[in-house]
Amino acid sequence: MRESIAKRLGNLLSVKSLVTLTLTAVFAVMALKGDISQDFMTVYAVVIAFYFGTQSQKIQEAMEGNSNG
Secondary structure, eight states: OHHHHHHHHHHHTSHHHHHHHHHHHHHHHHHHHTOOOHHHHHHHHHHHHHHHHHHHHHHHHHHHHHHHO
16 A cells, blocks of 8 residues: 555656646646736647646556456
8 A cells, every 4th residue: 555655656756747737837827817828838738738648558558468468
């Protein structure tokens, strides 16, 4: 149980996750101010798509590995 929690926290602190969380916080602040630029939206959309795309790919590979093994 503790190993699982430690592993999840370690994954959360990866550079990719930190960048995504930071950009999301900045997005939230800018949205509250009503001050979101098109350039920031483009960068944010690319980062979020990359983050969730890699997460989806990992899950799909894990599922395929379980069904083949």
